[in-house]
Amino acid sequence: MQFMGSIAKVIDQMKANPKGVRFSDLKKVCEHYFGKPRQNAGSHCVFKTPWPGDPRVNIQNHKGKAKPYQVKQVLLAIEKIEVGHGFGSR
Numbered sequence: 001m002q003f004m005g006s007i008a009k010v011i012d013q014m015k016a017n018p019k020g021v022r023f024s025d026l027k028k029v030c031e032h033y034f035g036k037p038r039q040n041a042g043s044h045c046v047f048k049t050p051w052p053g054d055p056r057v058n059i060q061n062h063k064g065k066a067k068p069y070q071v072k073q074v075l076l077a078i079e080k081i082e083v084g085h086g087f088g089s090r
Contacts, residue, residue: 007032011078018071026059026066026074033078049077 010025027045030037034047034057047057055076060067 011075014071014075018068018075019065021066021068021071023059023061023064023066026071029078030057030059030074033081051080055080 007029010021010029014021014026014029027037030045030047034049037045037047039046043061045059045061047059049055049057055073057074057077059070059074
């Protein structure tokens with residue numbers, strides 16, 4: 001359960017300061033919620049979501065940091081999963 005605690009800490013950090021998130025931490029959170037990226041070419045990692053369209057989960061490594069707008073998109077996607085909306089509905 002320590003892993004879940006570290007994921008929760010990263011999510012708290014993401015909410016508090018989207019500009020200060022390490023790419024490796026964001027990728028760990030994305031893999032926890034969305035599985036392995038289906039594309040991992042260059043600096044981009046594209047994750048599959050259980051819904052069509054936004055919020056998309058496509059993260060990019062920028063000098064070891066995550067891009068703030070992508071951090072916010074990931075937070076929206078996590079919220080959508082936790083609320084349970086978007087599964088099988090349009």
